Amino acid sequence: MLFLNISSDKVHLLDDQNEKFLERNGIENTLWPTLLQYTQSHPVETIVLLNGPGGFTNLRVGTLTLNMLNELLEHDTGTFIPIASISKFDLYTYAYKQWRIPRHGIIYIGQKHNVWKYDCEQKTHQQITLEDIQYSDQIFIDFVHDTYRKSTDEMISFSMDNNTLYLHYRGNSHEIVMTDLDIPLTMSVAPEYFIQPTLN
Numbered sequence: 001m002l003f004l005n006i007s008s009d010k011v012h013l014l015d016d017q018n019e020k021f022l023e024r025n026g027i028e029n030t031l032w033p034t035l036l037q038y039t040q041s042h043p044v045e046t047i048v049l050l051n052g053p054g055g056f057t058n059l060r061v062g063t064l065t066l067n068m069l070n071e072l073l074e075h076d077t078g079t080f081i082p083i084a085s086i087s088k089f090d091l092y093t094y095a096y097k098q099w100r101i102p103r104h105g106i107i108y109i110g111q112k113h114n115v116w117k118y119d120c121e122q123k124t125h126q127q128i129t130l131e132d133i134q135y136s137d138q139i140f141i142d143f144v145h146d147t148y149r150k151s152t153d154e155m156i157s158f159s160m161d162n163n164t165l166y167l168h169y170r171g172n173s174h175e176i177v178m179t180d181l182d183i184p185l186t187m188s189v190a191p192e193y194f195i196q197p198t199l200n
Contacts, residue, residue, distance in 0.1 A: 001163050002047045006062030007054030007088055009144045014160050028061050035065055049085040052192030055110030059191035067188040082185035087192050094181060095167055096120035099174045101140050106133055108142040
């Protein structure tokens with residue numbers, strides 16, 4: 001299994017032995033060769049995709065790259081790598097119900113100063129600015145690398161061991177059981193922007 005997070009400020013590729021972060025600047029030039037080289041050297045049964053909300057470029061390039069990979073695989077071999085695509089909203093709601101991470105979280109949406117405050121109970125969100133955030137142990141935070149965003153113990157992160165994906169929060173590790181999430185496997189995916197992208 002390969003975990004691919006295209007919803008953060010850096011694209012995150014993760015499996016049992018490898019972890020790589022790709023900068024958003026130039027992602028259209030780095031993701032394709034990285035993913036192609038990886039799938040050629042590692043057997044991949046499934047790709048778990050964390051798909052939005054996030055930056056438009058990472059979401060667009062990430063989904064396009066996966067779709068192109070599967071188109072080429074199907075053309076050359078008659079097979080493809082099944083993709084399980086899930087939004088951060090659905091994954092964090094699952095985590096809230098399973099392990100009682102805080103009800104509210106700060107969600108990165110790809111903008112420098114704006115974020116969404118998400119309510120896992122009501123499944124609603126509101127836009128706020130970074131300056132409006134009141135950091136506490138009653139709120140979790142999306143994992144991002146940007147230095148202007150505060151890093152705290154409340155920041156979510158991911159790891160993988162023995163082909164199992166884990167979510168980490170406040171020093172605790174929680175196993176993400178993919179069958180519990182009941183995500184359909186598909187050959188192609190669309191970017192989950194959640195915000196209408198501006199085209200110019």
